[in-house]
Amino acid sequence: MKNSTLEIPYYVPLFLWQFWLSPTGPNDLPRDSRLHIYNVYDNDLGEIRIPPQATRPVFQDLATKTSSKILLRAAELAFYTLESEAEKTLSDLINRTYSSGVLDKSTSFGFDKLRLTNLCRYLVFLRFRNSAKYRNILECFETGVIETRTRRISSTSFVESQRRYFLRDIVAFLENASLEDGTWSVMDPYCWSLSGADLSIGLATNGQEFIFSDSCYGTLNEGFGEDPECRDLFFPILPSFALYVIGSADKNTQSRTFTIANSRIEVGIESASDVHLRNSMILQTYPQYLYFSALRPMALSVASYDEFRWVQEHQDYSRLKQRCRQKYLQESVTKTLVIKGSLILTDLTDNITRIGTCPAGYGSFADVWMAVWNDPIDKRSRHVALKVLRTVMVKEKLMKVNILIDENGCPIITDFGLSKVVEDLSDSITIASSFFAGSARWMAPELIRALIEDEAGSQVATGGLPFPHRSNDHAVTVDILRGIKPSRGTHCLIKFKDEGAFWNILDDCWNEAPYLRPTMKNLVGTLNDF
Numbered sequence: 001m002k003n004s005t006l007e008i009p010y011y012v013p014l015f016l017w018q019f020w021l022s023p024t025g026p027n028d029l030p031r032d033s034r035l036h037i038y039n040v041y042d043n044d045l046g047e048i049r050i051p052p053q054a055t056r057p058v059f060q061d062l063a064t065k066t067s068s069k070i071l072l073r074a075a076e077l078a079f080y081t082l083e084s085e086a087e088k089t090l091s092d093l094i095n096r097t098y099s100s101g102v103l104d105k106s107t108s109f110g111f112d113k114l115r116l117t118n119l120c121r122y123l124v125f126l127r128f129r130n131s132a133k134y135r136n137i138l139e140c141f142e143t144g145v146i147e148t149r150t151r152r153i154s155s156t157s158f159v160e161s162q163r164r165y166f167l168r169d170i171v172a173f174l175e176n177a178s179l180e181d182g183t184w185s186v187m188d189p190y191c192w193s194l195s196g197a198d199l200s201i202g203l204a205t206n207g208q209e210f211i212f213s214d215s216c217y218g219t220l221n222e223g224f225g226e227d228p229e230c231r232d233l234f235f236p237i238l239p240s241f242a243l244y245v246i247g248s249a250d251k252n253t254q255s256r257t258f259t260i261a262n263s264r265i266e267v268g269i270e271s272a273s274d275v276h277l278r279n280s281m282i283l284q285t286y287p288q289y290l291y292f293s294a295l296r297p298m299a300l301s302v303a304s305y306d307e308f309r310w311v312q313e314h315q316d317y318s319r320l321k322q323r324c325r326q327k328y329l330q331e332s333v334t335k336t337l338v339i340k341g342s343l344i345l346t347d348l349t350d351n352i353t354r355i356g357t358c359p360a361g362y363g364s365f366a367d368v369w370m371a372v373w374n375d376p377i378d379k380r381s382r383h384v385a386l387k388v389l390r391t392v393m394v395k396e397k398l399m400k401v402n403i404l405i406d407e408n409g410c411p412i413i414t415d416f417g418l419s420k421v422v423e424d425l426s427d428s429i430t431i432a433s434s435f436f437a438g439s440a441r442w443m444a445p446e447l448i449r450a451l452i453e454d455e456a457g458s459q460v461a462t463g464g465l466p467f468p469h470r471s472n473d474h475a476v477t478v479d480i481l482r483g484i485k486p487s488r489g490t491h492c493l494i495k496f497k498d499e500g501a502f503w504n505i506l507d508d509c510w511n512e513a514p515y516l517r518p519t520m521k522n523l524v525g526t527l528n529d530f
Contacts, residue, residue, distance in 0.1 A: 008061050008134075008135050008138060009056070010130045010214040010215055010216070011058050011126070011129050011130060011216075012214065012216055013083060013087070013126070013216070014051060014054055015083075015086075015087040015090070016212075016216065016237070017035075017051035017052065018051055019090075019237055019238055020035050020212075020238065020239065020291065020293060021033050021034070021035055021048070021049065021050065021051055025238070025239075025240070026094060026097070026098035026238070026240070026241070027098050027101065031293075032293075033049055034047050034048065034049045034293075035047060035048050035049075035291055035292070035293060036291070036292050036293070036294075036295065036298070036324075037289060037290070037291055038289065038290045038291075038292075038320055038323075039288065039289060040286070040287060040288055040289070040290060040315070040317075040320070041288055043319050043320075043323070045320070045323045045324070045327065057076055058076065058079055058080075058129065059072060059075055059076055059079070059170075061138050062075075062138065062141070062163065062166075062167065064141070064160070064163060068160065068163055068164055068167060071164055071167035071168060071171065072167060074167075074171050075167050075170045075171050075174065078170075078171050078174035078175050079125075079170075079174055081174075082118060082121065082122045082125075082174050083122060085115070085118050085119075085122075086118065086119045086122035086123070089115045089116070089118070089119045090119065090237055090243070092111075092115075093111065093119075093201070093243075093265070094237070094238065094241060096109060096111070097109075097201055097203070097241070097267055103203060103205075103267065103269065104205070104269065105269060106266070106267060106268045106269055107267045108264055108265060108266045108267060109264070109265055109267070110263055110264050110265075111263055111264075111265050112263065113260065113262070113263035116199055116260055116263060116265075117176075117258065117259050117260050118176075119199070119243075120194070120197060120199055120245055120258075120260050121173070121174070121176060121191075121258050123217070123233070123235055123243070123245060124190065124191050124194045124197075124233070124245060125170075125173060125174060125187075125191055126216055126217070126235075127190060127215075127216075127217050127233060128187055128190035128191050130214070130215040130216060130217075131190060131215075131226060131228070132226045133186070133190065133226075133228060137166060137186065140159070140162075141159055141162070141163050141166075144156060144159050145159075166186065169185045169186065169187050170187070172185075173185075173187055173191050173192070173258070176257065176258050189228040189229055190228055191258075192258065193231060193247065194231055194245060194247050194258075195248075195257070195258045195259055195260075196247075196248035196259065196260065196261050197231070197245050197246055197247045197248060197260055197261060198244075198245075198246045198248075198260065198261045198262070198266075199243065199244065199245060199246075199260060199265060200243075200244045200246065200265060200266040200267070200268065201241065201242070201243060201244070201265060201266070201267045201268070202234070202241075202242045202243075202244060202267075202268050202269075202270045202274070202278075203240055203241060203242075203267065203268070203269055203270060204239070204240040204241075204242070204270050204275045205240070205269055205270070206272060207294075207296070207297065208240075208270070208272050208275040208276070208297050208300075209239040209240060209275070209292065209293055209294050209297040209298075210236035210238075210239055210240070210241075210242050210275060210278060210279065211236065211279045211282055211290055211291065211292040211298060211301065212235075212236040212282065212290075212291050212292075213282050213285065213287035213289060213290055213291070214287055214288060214289045214291075215285070215287065216235060217233050217234065217235050218233070218234050218235075218236070218278060218281045218282040218285070219232060219233055219234075219281060220232035220233070220234065220281065221281075222281070222284075226285075231245075231246075231247025231248075232244075232245075232246050232247060233245045233246075233247075234278060236278075239292070239293040239294065242270075242278065248261065272300075273304070275297075275301070276300065276301045276304035276305070277304075279298075279301035279304075279305070280301065280304060280305040283301070283302070283305050283315060283317060284305070284315065286315055290320070295324045295325075295327055295328040295331070296324070296328050296376075296377050298320070298321075298324045299321050299324040299325050299328065299377050300377065300378070302317045302318075302320055302321040302324070303321060303378075305317065306318070306321075325377055328376070328377060329348070329376070329377075332376055348373065351373055351374050351376070352371050352372070352373050352374075352384070352386060353371060353372050354369045354370070354371050354386060354388075355369070355370040355371055355372060356369070356370060359388070360385075363387075365389060365390060366387050366388060366389045366390060367387070367388050367390070368385055368386065368387050368388075369385075369386045369387075369388055370383065370385070370386070371383070371384050371385070371386035372384070466486040468487070483512060485507060485510045486510070497530065498530065501530070502530060505518065505523065505526055505527075509523075
């Protein structure tokens, strides 16, 4: 089937949105009235809670000159009349199916054959309306060029006559009007060939759910493209309810009255693999939009689809699976960690159990343990690597792992690389990273020189970073090497009798000559005098 270049939106019935977004499910059981929408092309996962408003008539793209307007209005009237009846029939079928409660085994029931016939007629026409063939026909009308089996015709009058014939075919099918024997219709393989079909119902259970795309239907054909000869269709009406249209083995379409095989409806219970297979049939049609009610079943269906995605033509939905897993975990786990601003991490601590009494690997500040994670999506345990930070206590921006005790029992502050914590907590300026791991603002000049040759307190007083006018550590490095000291700031948060003397002490700490800087003992004594 040739792909059309004409942009014609798919038609999704309003009642289908209402069914999927209903706040109550079968038997009036409450359910989450939201629908996830995934844009396959843009990898965008959103959701809606109210049905979108219809903005265009179903046959708007067939509108043209006055000569076809009467037929266009007749086609729209026939379609919306049939749609209204189909909605009522589907509601009654759903109520009848679940009238005895939640089903756990297959059953069947009788139903009005005329109503089922009209429902089937509506659904197979909806399939044609959303098909590539329909778009190809409209593209011919738009371009004014029609290709027959023998020639290529470019004539305005001929195109308009074909438009009228096409509208007559639509009206005839929607009204189930008999056509003359031997008359061929472009709708034959999509619509008339489904006469004599069987209708049946499939129910998803055990937490599994159907999905649907913007075309509103799926086929039981494992091919990748649209196949007009495929006459086995299914229509997801609810997350747990799908209606099957199984065509007759007899392909004779000479009979021009549409009907169905019988009035008895078979209701089958779909296994998890059956539901995943139906969803895979939809996934492999390359839709732009996917609609689904729950995140976990969607992730499981994509995982099942990936199991047989072994040829290049298969679409890669790994990003969708990842998005569904992330969103599901965020919604199902009650603990979250707010790191900074809008950055939120999901706390999975309660879902993970460490294995053994010793780590599998050791690091400077964290150890790696073997652990077991109870995956809430796959409902099974997974072996994972767990990185566990050692006990850390923050006190005045210093961590105890960076305070060593010398032979005399005196504390020694080490590893100024962890002063990066102070930068991360500062919202006053935008700080760029450096090859010093955020330490350059606190380093002595000779340390910076050594680092460069090898590899290429004002914060406490002012509440800001040293060198606050510099946006990155490279500029700070240059200032330090040029002998520029941090500015004193506009105010001091620590109250001293002699504030000037205090700033002089800080200046002495930045002296280029290490031996001229005050020792810690002298510094403590001086501060005590203040």
